[in-house]
Amino acid sequence: MPNPVIAIVGRPNVGKSTIFNRLAGERISIVEDIPGVTRDRIYAEGEWLGRTFDIIDTGGIDLKDEPFMSQIKLQAQVAMEEADIIIFITSVREGVTEGDENVARLLYQSGKPVILAVNKADNPEMRADIFEFYSLGLGDPYPISGSHGLGLGDLLDAVVAELPPEEHFTDDEDVINFCLIGRPNVGKSSLVNAILGEERVIVSDIAGTTRDAIDTTFTDSEGVKFRMIDTAGIRKKGKVTESTEKFSVMRAIRAIDRSDVVLMILNAEEGIREQDKRVAGYAHEAGKGIVIIVNKWDKLEKDNHTMNKFETDIRDEFQYLSYAPILYVSALTKQRLVQIPDKIKEVSKSQNQRISSSLLNDVLMDAIARNPTPTDKGRRLKIYYITQVGVKPPTFVLFVNDPELLHFSYERFIENQIRNTFNFEGTPFKVIARQKK
Ligand code: GDP
Ligand code: GDP
Secondary structure (H helix, E strand, O other), X not given: OXXXXXXXXOOOOOOHHHHHHHHOOOHHHHHHOOOOOOOOXXXXXXXXXXXXXXXXXXXXXXXXXXXXXXHHHHHHHHHHHHOOEEEEEEEOOOOOOHHHXXXXXXXHHHOOOEEEEEEOOOOHHHHHHHHHHHHHXXXXXXXXXXXXXXXXXXXXXXXXXXXXXXXXXXXXXXXXXXXXXXXXXXXXXXXXXXXXXXXOEEEEEEEOOOOOEEEEXXXXXXXXXXXXXXXXXXXXXXXXXXXXXXXXXXXXXHHHHOOOEEEEEEEOOOEOOHHHHHHHHHHHXXXXXXXXXXXXXXXXXXXXXXXHHHHHHHHHHOHHHOOOOEEEOOOOOOOOOOHHHHHHHHHHHHHHXXXXXXXXXXHHHHHHHHOOOOEEOOEXXXXXXXXXXXXXXXEEEEEEOOHHHOOHHHHHHHHHHHHHHOOOOOOOOXXXXXXXX
């Protein structure tokens, strides 16, 4: 099940990002490592009383040069489109402002549960000043101090009390979770409809935490089960969320986190943009299977070289994704659409593949014989042994004399030898060097 989503809204400077950082758990650091997402962390996973949830700091959503009021209006709209619960943050130091009243009116109309937090209540006298916030008509105000970490427990108790009941699904091991990622207009919803239209057996629409079904599960003719992540999010197309780049990147990241295989959708007419690279980079780092899909193939004037040229461009732009298969499709004419579920299955197989140590070591010894290990400052790298320690993504441990001596290029060479021998199409690898004691 997807995590429920909690959005933080409020005027600038009331302390949104301070609170966000307090509530955010570990996941945030993974997001932080990704270039482009780094400076603007707006999404993190949090946990309280055993419930996990995703938190969005709407204050981190850039709206360029919009005037103040339309900024927070848009932020409130993002929260209303995406969140299950909204934490509305105000400040006791400024009291109730006109801006707060405007936001409150919007939130009130949304019909979503709103928890009202009054921040900067750093001492007991200030906690007495929160009563004027009843005038916002959003129920009990919760006094908190983000900088001192006060009152957050009570606030979270109130949030968790509003969470939809937890549904205990035993996570079905046999389902392949996948998602479609791509900029607006590349054809995601057309592809979703086409793929689902082709598959005869729709098992269920799992009710998500919001009103609409979030994921769609289906079974193909061979009985393999798939779960398409965030189907509703793709079909529904929130006006605000689609057009706000930072937000769409965040939504993509949430979907990727929940997926085994990511379908990276490109538009044949437009090629690759920065945002595509960022999101693909995240999927790669997260160890997800990846299939690159070039949609709207029908729109191109083609000759014998068109496909090769595309392939060259894609390989150039996404150098780290050399393992990802590319499909050229059209949601409109349905050209090659049947290959999509097949590719997902193949990639899922590669992700879960285990190779015996004896086979791996044969490949390793062969590789070393052909391309001797490098030396660094007079010391030669020695590799004693390789073994696979995990799947999804396939993870290998190399036992060496000194991990410092294993440079990226030689690691890459060994990785390629493994790839050339076994079929690991579509999945990244993790290679860990360990010193042999
Ligand atoms: P945002 O614009 O709503 O994200 O607000 P920030 O989290 O950036 O905080 C704005 C300012 O208020 C910063 O200088 C914070 O250090 C300060 N601040 C945040 N929480 C508190 C608090 O509980 N008490 C006090 N006194 N200052 C706070
Ligand atoms: P999304 O924003 O990524 O979900 O994209 P849509 O599925 O809404 O498609 C955007 C536009 O591109 C719509 O007008 C579609 O009809 C059109 N479109 C989608 N796929 C194709 C395709 O394969 N070929 C052509 N010619 N048009 C397409």
